[in-house]
Structure formats: C-alpha cells, structure tokens
Amino acid sequence: MANNLDLGAQGSILVGSTSIVNGAVTGLSNTTWTGTNVQADRAATEGQLQQVSQAQIETNNTAVKYATSEQNGNTVVDYQNIVLAAPEAIVSKDATTNKISTTGGTTISNLASAGDYTNVDNATKAVNAGDLNNAVLDVVDKGLTFTANSGTAHKATLGTSISIKGAEDNSAFSTESDQGKNIYTQVETDGTIRIGLANNLDLGAQGSILVGSTSIVMVRLQV
Structure with missing residues (x-):
C-alpha cells in the first residue's frame, strides 16, 4: 500500500467514529471545553x-477596559484612562440648584478606604462614599468661630445661621434708625472686622439724642 493514500475528492477514511472527508475531520469526542x-x-x-x-465575548462585555480613541483611522489605546463596560x-x-445628577454607568462596591485624605501618600488613591462623607463632615464641623469684645466664642457649623442684632425692641430699621449712616466698618490686617461710630452724628431732621432725661432734638436742648 502506498505511504500516501490518494482516495480522490469523494474519498474518506473512517477510524472508529472519526472520519476524514474532503479535508474535514468529524466525529471527534472532545466537543466541550472544561479547562481540565x-x-x-x-486536536481541538x-x-x-x-x-x-x-466565554471571551462574555468576558469582554463585562471587562474593565482602557479607553480608546481614533487617530488617523487607527484605534489607539489610552493606558491612562479606564472605561468600565x-x-x-x-x-x-x-440650572437652578447647580446639582449634578448621574444615571446609568457602573457602581463599584467593596472599595477600601483611601485613608487620611490629608496624607500626601494617599493622594492618588480612589475614595469611597464613606471617605467622601467623612471629609465633608470634617469641613462642615470646622465651620466658623465668632468672637467679640465680650461673651464666649461661638462656633457655627456650615449650614447653620447666626444672629447679629441690637436691642430686642429695635425692629423698625427702615423708619427709626439711621440705616447705617453713622456706622463705619473696617477689615484690619489680622482679619478683625472693626465697627466704629461716626465722630459727628447725623441723625436727620427727625433724629434726637437722649442722655438720661436730657434730650437734644434738632437744634434745641430740652431738659
């Protein structure tokens, strides 16, 4: 028998259940892939x-991929940016609140804390929602501290309000006050906001000064 068999275009070889017909091998038993x-x-x-x-297609659909871009008709991989499929x-x-809303995209869970956000060694680590919440609370809690010539310093956290007012009964600001005409303010080099009273008071035609039981009205001195 010849070393090289020529059975023609319609010829075939059958070995058990495996056959070779016209260049195709069929009947192989290894039809599934388990990796073991x-x-x-x-032959596969x-x-x-x-x-x-x-399996590769399914992996590709759920994989973390580097971003790509088109340059001169070629797809270029950007190894500095990652896109989650x-x-x-x-x-x-x-437009009113300036709040940004996001829908869709990918949620990352089980992300470890980046640690102390003031530590430069942690500057390039990803933060989770807990890290962000703690950083915001830290800033909010610091707030602003207000002091005066007397009284205890008051710390107001961000989002709260403070009151700056005169006597409780002084409510008619527009009709019974000089509306700030005789008050001066100045920011000093240490950040102090200084409040001063004018040397020459201008109380208007209807204004008066009361010292004890003595009242100065317009140009008349009444006792």
Missing part, C-alpha cells in the same frame, strides 16, 4: 472553539 484534562497534542474541535469564543452614564446639571 488538557492534552497538548490533541469547533465546539470547543465556540465555547472559548463565547456598562450602559453609558448620562450626566445632567440643574
């Missing part, structure tokens, strides 16, 4: 290749 029991010199089947291909995030900004 691998034999390096055994289309069924195994299909399983591997499908998910429905594209849609971002909108409220």
Whole structure:
C-alpha cells in the first residue's frame, strides 16, 4: 500500500467514529471545553472553539477596559484612562440648584478606604462614599468661630445661621434708625472686622439724642 493514500475528492477514511472527508475531520469526542484534562497534542474541535469564543465575548462585555480613541483611522489605546463596560452614564446639571445628577454607568462596591485624605501618600488613591462623607463632615464641623469684645466664642457649623442684632425692641430699621449712616466698618490686617461710630452724628431732621432725661432734638436742648 502506498505511504500516501490518494482516495480522490469523494474519498474518506473512517477510524472508529472519526472520519476524514474532503479535508474535514468529524466525529471527534472532545466537543466541550472544561479547562481540565488538557492534552497538548490533541486536536481541538469547533465546539470547543465556540465555547472559548463565547466565554471571551462574555468576558469582554463585562471587562474593565482602557479607553480608546481614533487617530488617523487607527484605534489607539489610552493606558491612562479606564472605561468600565456598562450602559453609558448620562450626566445632567440643574440650572437652578447647580446639582449634578448621574444615571446609568457602573457602581463599584467593596472599595477600601483611601485613608487620611490629608496624607500626601494617599493622594492618588480612589475614595469611597464613606471617605467622601467623612471629609465633608470634617469641613462642615470646622465651620466658623465668632468672637467679640465680650461673651464666649461661638462656633457655627456650615449650614447653620447666626444672629447679629441690637436691642430686642429695635425692629423698625427702615423708619427709626439711621440705616447705617453713622456706622463705619473696617477689615484690619489680622482679619478683625472693626465697627466704629461716626465722630459727628447725623441723625436727620427727625433724629434726637437722649442722655438720661436730657434730650437734644434738632437744634434745641430740652431738659
């Protein structure tokens, strides 16, 4: 028998359940791929290749990918930016409140804390929602501290209000006050805001000065 058999275009060879017909090998038993029991010199089947291909497609759909861009008709991989495969995030900004809303995108969970945000060694670490919450609370809690010539210093956290007022009964600001005409303010080099009273008071035609039981009205001195 010849060393090289020529059976013609319609010829075939059958070995057990495996046949070779017109360049195609069929009947192989290894039709599934498990990743175990691998034999390096055994032929793979289309069924195994299909399983591997499908697994690769599924992995690609859920994989973390580097961002790509088109340059001169070529796809270029940007190894400085990562895109998470998910429905594209849609971002909108409220024109009134300036709040930014995001829908879609990918949620990352089980993210470790970046640690102390004031530590320069942590500057390039990703933060989780807990880190962000703690940093915001830290800033809010510091707030502003108000002091005066007397009284205890008052710390107002961000988002709270303070009151600056005169006597409780002094409510008719627009009709019974000089509306600040005789009051001066100045910011000093140490940040102190100094309040001063004018040397020459201008109380208007209806104004008066009361010292004890003595009243000065217009140009008349009444006792």
